[in-house]
């Protein structure tokens with residue numbers, strides 16, 4: 001059953017000024033988030049994942065940032081065209097976001113209760129007492145047992161996992177329709193990471209909030225997402241159902257990411273990592289953006305840039321010439337490692 005989209009991003013382009021030039025950090029991204037689903041966005045650092053989510057929240061710093069093109073459709077409106085005042089009614093209410101490092105979003109000088117109650121009162125008309133009751137309810141929702149005690153504590157008194165739970169509680173304060181979680185478990189150790197992922201899945205099921213989960217780890221996507229978008233150098237390079245893509249990854253980049261997921265059953269000495277790094281915005285002016293790191297690259301890859309191609313077999317999409325150029329593949333130029 002295909003559910004309706006709650007959020008649609010169409011051909012979004014965002015650049016940042018560097019000297020006199022504007023360099024594209026997000027370069028023509030399109031995707032949709034469907035009602036009640038958990039969508040994964042995966043890619044190495046510098047792919048444009050955070051810029052995409054900040055744009056959805058209306059938080060691109062300008063200058064140096066600029067939205068050059070595209071639409072962000074939510075609730076029948078294009079959010080790239082609304083005023084800051086209108087955005088304030090959406091941000092934190094209907095769309096909220098949690099970040100990688102909760103310490104930077106919590107104020108160290110105020111108690112958890114103070115901050116949670118303030119956040120609730122900012123977005124609702126609840127009295128202080130009602131907001132406190134709602135805070136307790138939210139802390140229970142995110143699996144914090146001794147809510148009353150936590151309300152009186154300061155952020156530094158909590159463990160990393162507890163702080164992240166508090167941040168999730170804050171983000172859920174107004175029953176948002178969309179929750180964007182930007183690397184919410186990256187700073188946490190593996191056991192706590194698993195607990196936070198389970199919590200997000202649980203919230204998704206209990207509240208039907210649609211979630212965008214951003215991560216550099218395909219293993220995290222495999223845990224809780226239904227669909228996934230793989231981003232590379234500001235573009236979507238592969239997208240589709242998680243099960244299809246994990247079983248049948250078609251882009252050499254996705255294949256590399258999959259090889260770098262730690263397998264708990266096999267204790268490998270050193271984990272595979274894709275050679276090289278993501279090119280900086282604007283630095284690849286010709287050819288496929290992944291070519292310099294791709295073991296499969298052939299001459300065409302250095303000359304032209306591939307479009308997204310829909311796989312006939314399962315409908316998932318991939319941006320790679322291996323699937324469009326069937327014959328006459330010219331000289332192999334791929335990196336060997």
Ligand SMILES: Nc1ncnc2c1ncn2[C@@H]1O[C@H](COP(=O)(O)OP(=O)(O)O)[C@@H](O)[C@H]1O
Nearest residue numbers: 016025044045046047048049050051052064281
């Ligand atoms: N505030 C900023 N100023 C200038 N450039 C930025 C800024 N934020 C992001 N960028 C550029 O956008 C690219 C993508 O960033 P980001 O979306 O944070 O990547 P990811 O979240 O995938 O690691 C960065 O490599 C950087 O070049």
Ligand code: SF4
Nearest residue numbers: 288291294301320321
């Ligand atoms: S288009 Fe060429 S360089 Fe790019 S990923 Fe495919 S094979 Fe590799």
Ligand SMILES: [Mg+2]
Nearest residue numbers: 049050051182
């Ligand atoms: Mg990021």
